[in-house]
Amino acid sequence: MNNVIELILNHRSVRSFQDRALTKEEIETIVKSAQAASTSSFIQAYSIIGVTDAEKKKLLAEIVGNQAYVAENGHFFVFCADLYRHETIGAMEKRDVIPAIESTEKFMVALIDAALAAQNAAIAAESMGLGICYIGGIRNNLEAVTSLLKTPDRVIPLFGLAVGHPDKINEKKPRLPLEHVYHENEYEQNGEIYKGQLEEYNQIVSNYYFERTGGRRDDTWTSQIAQMLERQSRMYMKQFVQDKKLDLR
Template structure:
């Protein structure tokens, strides 16, 4: 155990921030930490947009589902899969890069690069005593988000990251047991074993919700996931991504 691991294991989402902006130095440190993440073949297929305009933050908060912590935080970052600069590189170097840029593989690279960079940013922020919350609601209405951020073709805003000084510290949600996540050598697709482990985890989550809500909520994890996955959400994504000239081949 060391300070880095303690920071990682102490993570919880923060949705209530003090009315205090991050300094320029803090923002730069967070972005530089993001850039230090591993990147496939040095491609660096992501961009980060920092939202400093309060009116824009307010509009984004409305677009993503009226989430107040998108508007009220120390700083709001939007992480984007970005292959636009690589299209520019193709012109600079007079190379036919379009088939590669439009491939599923490069789209996956851009998604992974952005996720790795974001997690570095989150850990950097938490190591400074700040709180963070990922905002997947960015993808609720990407047409509006793209208009607000003026992102070009081959760029997809993926998620936001609200960062700030925590006004309220919430409890940690228990994760799945290590044995359920970690497989040795091969994937153990034993449905009976999976079901048993999930039933045991359900009891842990049920107890967590009962304690957190003073008995008002007793939902299990599989109940929660079943309800969520039964609802169709963001089903426009395939067409949207293709319209942005990504994931075409």
């Protein structure tokens, strides 16, 4: 096993950072690493907004649910799906690109491009001894986020990435069994096998929580996820995306 694989397999979210800003060189290295990610048809349909203004970081921390580490970190990145750039390209080249830009396919391309770039950024940051935490909570109120970050139509902030020098390292959470995630040739649909893998994972997760909390918590993964999915959240998203002139066709 090489150092890169060890780094990837050792990932854990960091939610407590030292009061130490990233250097300009560190920020540029992370962004350049993000840009080196694969991109569908060279379209590069994403942008990254670095938030350094303390008041804006404080407001973002409130939007995501009063998570202090959104305001207190070395640097806060916001990854955006971005097809505004491509609307501009159409005008420059006098081509009718709007039907493509407003298609579900190109919206999916923008989401995938942004996610691939972000994961490159995360791995680069961790390789530099930094900690990271993805922040999906910015989608709690995208109207407020887009106003705060002044993003135009055809640009949607997707998630944040808090990066910094770790003050505290959490334990690594166990992932689903490999055989439950990786299927060969066709999707495993044997109900008994499928449920059995989930039951096995439930025991692993329950033990993890029990040991981590000194016996105060021992819930299973399926109970945790079912409870989360039962609560409808961010149900405004489809309309918001369409109002931003994306995913209309």
